[in-house]
Amino acid sequence: MNPTWVMGFPDGYETGTFLALDMGGTNLRVCEIILLEEKGEFDLIQSKYRMPPDLKTGNGDDLWEYIADCIQQFIEYHHEVEDLEKVGKIPLGFTFSFPATQEYIDHGILQRWTKGFDIDGVEGKDVVPLFEAAIAKRKLPIKLSALINDTTGTLIASAYTDDTMKIGCIFGTGCNAAYMENCGSIPKIASYNLPDDMPIAINCEYGAFDNEHKVLPRTQYDVIVDNDSPRPGQQAFEKMIAGLYLGELFRLVLVDIHDNRNCSLFLGQDVSQLRKAYTLDSSFLSFIEEDPFENLTETGDLFKRELGIVANKPELELCRRLAELIGTRAARLSACGPAAICTKKNIKTCQVGADGSVFNKYPHFKARGAVALREILDWKPDQKDSVIILAAEDGSGVGAALIAALTIKRIKAGNMAGIKNKEGFA
Numbered sequence: 001m002n003p004t005w006v007m008g009f010p011d012g013y014e015t016g017t018f019l020a021l022d023m024g025g026t027n028l029r030v031c032e033i034i035l036l037e038e039k040g041e042f043d044l045i046q047s048k049y050r051m052p053p054d055l056k057t058g059n060g061d062d063l064w065e066y067i068a069d070c071i072q073q074f075i076e077y078h079h080e081v082e083d084l085e086k087v088g089k090i091p092l093g094f095t096f097s098f099p100a101t102q103e104y105i106d107h108g109i110l111q112r113w114t115k116g117f118d119i120d121g122v123e124g125k126d127v128v129p130l131f132e133a134a135i136a137k138r139k140l141p142i143k144l145s146a147l148i149n150d151t152t153g154t155l156i157a158s159a160y161t162d163d164t165m166k167i168g169c170i171f172g173t174g175c176n177a178a179y180m181e182n183c184g185s186i187p188k189i190a191s192y193n194l195p196d197d198m199p200i201a202i203n204c205e206y207g208a209f210d211n212e213h214k215v216l217p218r219t220q221y222d223v224i225v226d227n228d229s230p231r232p233g234q235q236a237f238e239k240m241i242a243g244l245y246l247g248e249l250f251r252l253v254l255v256d257i258h259d260n261r262n263c264s265l266f267l268g269q270d271v272s273q274l275r276k277a278y279t280l281d282s283s284f285l286s287f288i289e290e291d292p293f294e295n296l297t298e299t300g301d302l303f304k305r306e307l308g309i310v311a312n313k314p315e316l317e318l319c320r321r322l323a324e325l326i327g328t329r330a331a332r333l334s335a336c337g338p339a340a341i342c343t344k345k346n347i348k349t350c351q352v353g354a355d356g357s358v359f360n361k362y363p364h365f366k367a368r369g370a371v372a373l374r375e376i377l378d379w380k381p382d383q384k385d386s387v388i389i390l391a392a393e394d395g396s397g398v399g400a401a402l403i404a405a406l407t408i409k410r411i412k413a414g415n416m417a418g419i420k421n422k423e424g425f426a
């Protein structure tokens with residue numbers, strides 16, 4: 001439960017030009033966002049850069065150099081340097097979608113890498129100076145105004161266009177949510193002596209829920225996923241439900257049935273490709289669950305194409321059922337996150353803004369999650385859904401820009417809580 005120093009919702013009338021940097025998973029994204037005069041309106045241009053896979057397990061210096069190079073390319077492509085010199089430094093919101101301890105909004109100590117990242121020399125350090133040093137080396141006209149989490153961005157971006165949005169969730173490579181708390185309920189920040197009713201967004205980091213394994217039953221496949229990950233014992237909940245792991249769980253079950261259960265799965269086939277860890281991603285399961293044909297011909301083609309396995313009808317049916325089980329468990333457990341926040345905050349009715357590849361692309365995820373919410377929150381059969389999870393506005397782009405804008409706005413209004421570099425903002 002990390003306080004984020006995002007202190008309140010936007011009113012829809014924030015304006016200005018901002019940069020946003022989004023580092024979350026497979027891609028790095030740089031955006032320029034213009035928040036317009038009209039309520040809740042904005043313009044956005046963006047470029048995506050593929051993160052070289054070895055960067056995820058490389059060293060910190062290479063990461064910051066790569067990020068700064070991408071920003072430089074973006075700026076040079078979209079602007080004349082002289083234009084920029086005229087406007088001074090552009091405020092940037094950096095969406096760093098990992099658990100960070102923030103004593104200030106322009107500060108964040110990486111607690112630990114998640115989602116398979118394992119970059120040397122960053123855990124335990126404030127990522128802001130590391131980022132700023134790479135930016136300064138290139139003399140880029142940028143001022144980091146806010147370091148944020150993707151969930152907080154999603155919360156704020158969703159509320160910008162719809163003020164009934166109370167929770168921001170990510171169901172993607174990882175899973176997590178943010179909501180607005182009042183300062184008086186947060187012992188961690190009691191020493192700041194902030195007014196009890198002052199709002200502050202909390203990044204729940206509930207991917208780490210049940211790391212002690214006291215609540216959720218785990219299968220032997222969950223145990224393998226955890227043991228073979230770069231951080232065993234961490235992100236227990238996330239490892240059962242997030243996009244990064246669904247394909248791997250599926251693969252582990254098939255390998256186990258093939259090797260250890262006496263039922264001749266893929267008999268006489270070369271399963272060497274299936275033996276490679278993380279060879280299947282969650283789109284493989286999506287594809288199987290989407291196969292419209294009774295005889296699962298598309299699934300059969302997929303197995304042939306991706307794994308070199310010719311599967312017969314019962315084998316394909318087993319695979320389909322397995323994908324359904326893994327997808328259903330993920331959706332139902334995912335619903336527990338927003339349900340827990342609603343229960344804690346006694347929210348009876350609200351909208352939840354959600355983003356991420358699993359939410360947006362995995363078949364039946366939304367419907368399965370909605371059924372689960374109904375069960376968890378114990379709605380009467382004739383009661384309409386009162387907590388609704390909807391596709392969110394772009395949190396890591398617009399959300400990051402808005403948070404940068406909100407930070408500058410509250411500094412101007414004299415609220416300096418959680419601001420480190422006060423002179424820099426001036």
Ligand code: GLC
Nearest residue numbers: 097098099114170174176207
């Ligand atoms: C992981 C990260 C968290 C992020 C989530 C979704 O759980 O630890 O910070 O919000 O993935 O990207």
